[in-house]
Amino acid sequence: MxxxxxxxxxxxxxxxxxxxxxxxxxxxxxxxxxxxxxxxxxxxxxxxxxxxxxxxxxxxxxxxxxxxxxxxxxxxxxxMNDYNRGALEYTLPWSIIQRILTYASQYNSRCTCVMVDRDTLKRNDSQTRQKLILDRLVQDKCDPQFQTILHTSMMLQNEMKKRSLTRDQLCPLHQFDHDQGFKPNIELEGISCQVSREDCRWMRSMALLSKRVFAFISTTLFTNIVMDPTADTWSHITNNYCIIKQPKILTYVSPSSDTQLFLQTNHSPLHPSNF
Known part of the structure; x- marks a missing residue:
């Protein structure tokens, strides 16, 4: 040394x-x-x-x-350690927070349970194929090939039901939707099916986190609005605490109109009629 x-x-x-x-x-x-x-x-x-x-x-x-x-x-x-202390602890960059909120607002109405999505897609695909097969059988009742396909498809239904997940096997979000009687958008088979408005409630909850988040959601994410007209609609929109600040598209529809039913099944518009 x-x-x-x-x-x-x-x-x-x-x-x-x-x-x-x-x-x-x-x-x-x-x-x-x-x-x-x-x-x-x-x-x-x-x-x-x-x-x-x-x-x-x-x-x-x-x-x-x-x-x-x-x-x-x-x-x-x-x-960096001094930065991640107190109120600023574990703070993400604002650009990342904006992206998370944007993606969440676009896809939060879809089921997040991968296995349930897969099972539902298989079930819907099977139902679609059965409908096509039945239509062909009605047109051509003597086709033995289609009769064989129909028989095979019906036998597979029992196997699919055996492998369907129970409520306890679902993710927490899907369990909540299941208990509320809601279905993921991929399970909707017709225009008469009702879509839950939990996406709107979720966004309103996120807006209460901070003033900055409220400003971003109210001016950027709540821009395509569909509402049922009531006597206090205008006073509701002009209220300072209303989350609707800069709507780019504001549609008024009657509760019994076909337009409202169509927009309810659409994924993109937000429907804050329960505000």
């Missing part, structure tokens, strides 16, 4: 001492002169051989802990 000590004249000079990797090497190979040099460098008082070795080892351990504590203190005062 090469170390520098200041001489009384202020001119540094070098003292060459061997490097010992562990306590065993230090005890077996250190000479008296090297031991004196180590004591001088580390500021350890030279006593008996054993006491001096123990003093050197203890001083070395203290130096290591001092280095560790300095490194730890430096890490604790890191500017």
């Amino acid at each position: 090469r170390d520098w000590l200041n001489s009384p004249s202020g001119i540094p000079h070098a003292i060459n001492t061997p490097r010992y990797r562990n306590e065993r090497e230090l005890r077996q190979h250190v000479s008296r002169s090297d031991l004196l040099d180590l004591c001088r460098q580390l500021g350890v008082e030279y006593r008996t051989y054993e006491q001096t070795i123990n003093g050197i080892l203890l001083t070395n351990v203290k130096k290591k802990f001092t280095t560790i504590n300095k490194t730890k203190t430096k890490d604790e005062h890191n500017s």
Whole structure:
């Protein structure tokens, strides 16, 4: 080990001492002169051989802990750690938050359970194929090929029902929709099916997180609105606390109109009639 000590004249000079990797090497190979040099460098008082070795080892351990504590203190005062404290703890960049809210508003009405989606798609596909087969059978009742296909499809229905997930196997979001009697959009088979308005309620809940989130949702995401006209509709829209701030498309429809029924089954428009 090469170390520098200041001489009384202020001119540094070098003292060459061997490097010992562990306590065993230090005890077996250190000479008296090297031991004196180590004591001088580390500021350890030279006593008996054993006491001096123990003093050197203890001083070395203290130096290591001092280095560790300095490194730890430096890490604790890191500017990034100071940023992630208090109200700003774990704050994402605003651009990422905007993207998350935008994607969530576009796809939150779809089922998030992959296995349920897969099972539902298979079931819908099977129902579609059965309808096509039945239509062909009505047109051509004597076609044996279509009769065989129909028989096979009917036999597969029992297998699909056996492998359908129970409520306890669904994801929490799908369990909630199941308990409320709602269905994912992919299960809708006709225009008469009702679509839940939970997407609108979810967005209103997100808007209450902060003023900045409220401003983003009200001016960017709630822009295509379909509402049932009532006596207080205008006062409702002009209310300062209403989430409808900058609608680009505002459609009024009567509760019994076909237009409303069509828009309810459409994924994109938001329907805040329950505000």
